[in-house]
Amino acid sequence: MKNDKNLGSWLEKFNLEHPFIMAGPCSAETEEQVLKIAHQLKNTDANVLRAGIWKPRTRPGNFEGVGALGLKWLQKAKQETGLLTATEVANTTHVKLALEHDIDVLWIGARTTVSPFVVQELADALEGTDKIVLIKNPVNPDLALWLGAVERFYSKNIKNLGVIHRGFSTYEKTTYRNNPQWQIPIELQNKFPDLPLICDPSHIAGRRDIIADICQTALDLNFNGLMIETHHTPDKAWSDAQQQITVDDLKTILSDLKIKKTTDLDNEYCKQLKNLRTKIDLIDHQLIKSLSERMKIAEEIGRVKKERNVKILQNTRWREIIDKITQEADQNNLSTEFILNLYKVIHQESINHQLNRK
Ligand code: PEP
Ligand code: MN
Numbered sequence: 001m002k003n004d005k006n007l008g009s010w011l012e013k014f015n016l017e018h019p020f021i022m023a024g025p026c027s028a029e030t031e032e033q034v035l036k037i038a039h040q041l042k043n044t045d046a047n048v049l050r051a052g053i054w055k056p057r058t059r060p061g062n063f064e065g066v067g068a069l070g071l072k073w074l075q076k077a078k079q080e081t082g083l084l085t086a087t088e089v090a091n092t093t094h095v096k097l098a099l100e101h102d103i104d105v106l107w108i109g110a111r112t113t114v115s116p117f118v119v120q121e122l123a124d125a126l127e128g129t130d131k132i133v134l135i136k137n138p139v140n141p142d143l144a145l146w147l148g149a150v151e152r153f154y155s156k157n158i159k160n161l162g163v164i165h166r167g168f169s170t171y172e173k174t175t176y177r178n179n180p181q182w183q184i185p186i187e188l189q190n191k192f193p194d195l196p197l198i199c200d201p202s203h204i205a206g207r208r209d210i211i212a213d214i215c216q217t218a219l220d221l222n223f224n225g226l227m228i229e230t231h232h233t234p235d236k237a238w239s240d241a242q243q244q245i246t247v248d249d250l251k252t253i254l255s256d257l258k259i260k261k262t263t264d265l266d267n268e269y270c271k272q273l274k275n276l277r278t279k280i281d282l283i284d285h286q287l288i289k290s291l292s293e294r295m296k297i298a299e300e301i302g303r304v305k306k307e308r309n310v311k312i313l314q315n316t317r318w319r320e321i322i323d324k325i326t327q328e329a330d331q332n333n334l335s336t337e338f339i340l341n342l343y344k345v346i347h348q349e350s351i352n353h354q355l356n357r358k
Contacts, residue, residue, distance in 0.1 A: 010132060010160040011196045011224055014047060018259070020198065020225030022086055022105070023250055024050035026240040027063065028070035036232045038077035040247040045254050048105055049074065049083040050227060054094055055239055056111045063238045071101035078102075086134075091118070095125040105132040108149065110166055110203075113138040119149045127156040134162045134198060141168040143184050147191060162196035163188060164227060165218070167204035177206020177243070180214065182221060189222060197222070202229035202243045211245065212253045219257060228253070291346070295353045302354030312354050318347065 011020055023041055028034050028051040038049050051074060055065035074085040086105035089095045090112045098106055106126070112118050113136055126133060133153060138145045146163070153161050165185040167178025189197055199218035201211045215226055231237045234244035245253070264270075305312060321343065329339035 009194070010162075016047070018045050018254070019219060019223070019257075020048075020196070021046045021254065022048040022050045022198065022225065022227040023230040023247075024048075024086075025052075025231045025237060026202075026229045026244060027052045027055050027238055028066055028073055028087075029238045030066075031073045031076070033232065034070070034073040034077050035080065037230060037247070038081045038083055040232060041083060041230065041250075042081040044247060044251055046230075046250075047084060048086045049077055049081070050086040050105075050229075052239070053087045054090060056088070056090060056109050057239075058111075068097050071097060071103065074103060075101050078104075086132075089122065092121055092125040095122060099129075099131070103131070105134060107134040107164060108136055110136045110139045112136075113149045114140065114142075114145060116145075116148060116152070119152050123152040123156040123158070126153070126158055129158055130160060132160045132162065133158050134164050136164045136166050136200070137168065137184065139169045139178075141179075141181050141184055143187055146184075146188060150188075150192060150195065162198060162224075163192075164198045164200050165204075165223070166200040175210070176204055178204050180204050180217075182217070185223075186221060196224045198225040198227055199223045200227045202227070202240070205243055207242050208234075208245055208249070211243070212256060215253060215257060219259060294346070295350065298350035298353040299356070302356070305354070312351055321347070 014020060021044075023044070023046040024037055025033065034049075034051055037051075041049060051070065053065050053067060053070040053074075055063065057064055071087070074087065077083065078085050084104040085102075086107060087098060087103055088109045089098050089106045090109060095106065108119065108122060112122070135146070135149045135153065138149075150161065150163065163185075165180070167176060167180050168184070170179045185197060185199075188195075199214065201214035201218065204214050205211050211228065215228070218226065228250055229240060229244045230247055230250050231241075231244040232246065234246060235241055237244050302312065322340070325339050325343055326336045329336050
């Protein structure tokens, strides 16, 4: 089924009937490994063979990539299979070597996007290139930093630009290795609607069993492509072993994906949707009115406390509110996590109103 999102120009040239697929090992390990995986991928929907040559490891002492030597293996894989090749570049030497070896797609890793100095150097080094350049989100959930990197590359006339969402690191342990925080790539999509958006479910998941689910969510959220770590013997991979999958598993995931339409012009459907959206608009209107009322009362409370010289923050009262709303959330089929997050924001805003700082 055709993915009918308005694709960015370089993606349109591929004229794909399916999402843009990048697959391959986390790291190039040996020539045999790269060629083996490339040949397995040849008969799949994969468009690009990915493999890290220089590996950014958070702590030293782990396998840090085979270095420039691996670029020759990628070149060979391309000659033998016709797949495009992709690798991560993190400094200007990497860029020079990757270009010399005719790598087609260069991606900027999450640990690089955090540094505007390095991003600027890479953008300068790639000025005017017709290679595909993909910018991964920074490790921390900072949309501005991600947007800034996109702007630095755009302003160097790099036309074949795209972004990769690989999730965000969190201090607390979650289900994910890197929390997807989907609202961040959605906001980026709103700012740059024509910029191809690729999801990297492997680094979001950190494990195999939830990769398919993340891929489906990404497509439902208008992502244009997927980058999935794939290995011929995943358990023996030299890096990120827990999250790599076999090419057979990749094929299953891709064939199970449901590619949905952007819209449907059927009259009955349009009428139904319009009715439901009118209801949502009405509720939104009521929510705004209620919030405004709540803030007015908060201001009133602020005045009363001020007259008596009483502190703004009353922990006992805040705990009481939390207990009440989490209980009510539960009775009303709302997740406590959602209600707690929402109330933290409402409470902060109420304090601002009490302090007259809005
Ligand atoms: C990778 O894609 O192998 C990689 C190192 O990813 P990230 O920069 O997202 O950690
Ligand atoms: Mn990896």
